[in-house]
Amino acid sequence: MKSPIYLDNHATTRTDPRVLEAMLPYFTENFGNAASRNHEFGWTAEQGVENARKQIASLIGANAKEIIFTSGATESDNLAIKGVAEMYAEKGNHIITAATEHKAVLDTCKKLEKNGYRVTYLPVKGDGLIDLDMLKESITDKTILVSIMYANNEIGVIQPIAEIGKICRERGVLFHTDAVQAIGKVPVDVNRDNIDIASITAHKLYGPKGVGALYVRRRNPRVQLTAQMDGGGHERGMRSGTLNVPGIVGLGEACAIAQREMQQEMEHSRTLRDRLRAKLEGALDEVYVNGSLEHRLPGNLNISFAYVEGESLLMGINDVAVSSGSACTSATLEPSYVLKALGLGDDIAHSSIRFGIGRFNTQEEIDYVADKLIDVVRKLRELSPLYEMFKEGIDLSTVQWAHD
């Protein structure tokens, strides 16, 4: 077993060796510019790009012509939201999104608010799902876009995307979904799910960093976006810039592998996730899974160990790469806004760990991590005045804490 153990697959994934192999010729002999129409180098590069477009489209039930290449999910989210806002400004100025979205969506919306757009941030229920009735009530005749993520990057909760899409379709509102955590992990179908625009990134599905895509529906309805970058008019005029051919080939190959192996991979991740959860819950009291277990990515476990602080937990498992919702591990010193949106207290947010289990994890790794974590939690609870008070039967919510 190799150390350190990587269990942070929501942050990024290791590039699959098969993906790397597919990319390599496009750094060397096939180095051409896909926009060069008058020689062999250009044609070969273009072929690589068009093949990748088909592979990506196939994974999500789209047409190859509906795939626009970008530098990654942040650019895709920006292009989708700002592109719709600008293109449909005459129709309306209202956008609906959710409190648990990625910052690439939330901060884009905040920017638009400064420019006169109105944004509704839907709250989520305790399980992390949005309330569909609240969505319906929030749509007005000024609403031009609903942007709701497919699966959350912290808690792995999968939104009722097909139903959200159906509501949007019925009301004539475009529907964008940041699908970076879902695509390649669970079946996504843009037609079944009524998706108009979807953000994709390669490095979350065992592809390279720095390349992504945007699915943009071409008919029923035909979606138009105002380009956010001016230049040579690449990608149907929606995204200028010389294509990152090796990266695009890698994204395509990653999608092809994901499509072939999705069923067994889902089974693999879910088995390991459930094993980890069962071990932790079997050995420790006061352990809470954050967000819905039913509507969840197979490889996600976001779990809080009450009365123990997250950063000190990570210190005790320093040969395991995971993330914590604790303030101490973030630059802002604020605990996770996603966990707070579930209605969890700051104390539970401070006690959380996010596991992202993926393709390359093994049962041996999971067993090692579970045993080590159980030891560390027990040790830190010995140290915890809060656990001592809990054991004495003191209700911590009634305690008057001495604040500075």
Added chain:
Amino acid sequence: MAYSDKVLDHYNNPRNVGSLDKSSANVGTGMVGAPECGDVMKLQIKVNDTTGIIEDAKFKTFGCGSAIASSSLATEWLKGKSVDEALNIKNTDIVNELALPPVKIHCSVLAEDAIKAAIADYRNKQGVESKAPAATQVPVGV
């Protein structure tokens, strides 16, 4: 974030973990911080009735590694000191000893507050007017 060797040492081998009898007249208890802030320190001292020397100190801390190390170090420094000497322990001494980075200075401040709160509690029990600032108080139920 990289931790100093001293922080790691206190985290891996915390000194003086535990609890003293909080109802005893010669035990002072200080509890500072709040769970929603991610830090709670409980620090206790036991003072010898005749010599006035702190003969035992215990702590329990909910918090990051630096918070655990700060309170662990504080208990080491408290033992053998008189109550007045203990009041001279400053958070900057803890910062220097543990090589805490700027974002962790609040951990050392919390440890100093915990020392002062424990001494204030001890002096209240002894019926002595506390010389320590009354900025912190022992939570209800402790």
